[in-house]
Amino acid sequence: MGRGRSVGLYQSAYLRLNSATRNTTLNSMRKEFEIVNKLGLHARPAAEFVRCVVRFKSTIRICKGEENFSAASILGVLTANLNYGDRVVLEAVGPDEQEALNELEALLLRFRDEEGES
Numbered sequence: 001m002g003r004g005r006s007v008g009l010y011q012s013a014y015l016r017l018n019s020a021t022r023n024t025t026l027n028s029m030r031k032e033f034e035i036v037n038k039l040g041l042h043a044r045p046a047a048e049f050v051r052c053v054v055r056f057k058s059t060i061r062i063c064k065g066e067e068n069f070s071a072a073s074i075l076g077v078l079t080a081n082l083n084y085g086d087r088v089v090l091e092a093v094g095p096d097e098q099e100a101l102n103e104l105e106a107l108l109l110r111f112r113d114e115e116g117e118s
Contacts, residue, residue: 027093028091028093028097029092029097029098029101030063030089030090030091030092031090031101031105032087032088032089033087033089033090033108034085034086034087034088035082035083035086035088037084037111037112038084040081040082040083040084040086041080041111043078045111046074046077046078046082047074048107049071049077049104050071050072050073050074052103052107053071053072053100056092056094056096056099056100056103057094057095057096058092058093058094058095058097058100059072059092059094060072060090060092060104061091061092062077062082062088062089062090062091063088063089063090063091064080064082064086064087064088064089067080071090071104090104
């Protein structure tokens with residue numbers, strides 16, 4: 001399970017982003033993130049994240065440690081328990097996988113300024 005690692009692009013962002021890589025064994029696109037927002041991915045942004053995911057034809061999963069969660073399910077996203085400092089990989093398989101990862105990256109970056117808000 002090779003993961004591409006590079007220097008984080010956004011130190012103060014909701015997530016620290018790394019470059020996307022293709023997992024040739026699974027024929028999927030993967031992008032690694034580190035949660036850097038003190039609030040993590042709580043209920044409101046998790047719901048917005050799921051609404052974005054279900055617009056795509058690709059299957060998108062959240063990989064955290066040895067566990068995988070459906071990114072198309074609010075319960076899956078909340079069960080992933082994405083807290084500050086967690087490192088996760090978004091994995092997309094399907095015809096619009098690159099577009100999906102790019103859109104999710106942009107969405108997660110928009111959440112970065114909510115730190116400290118309720």
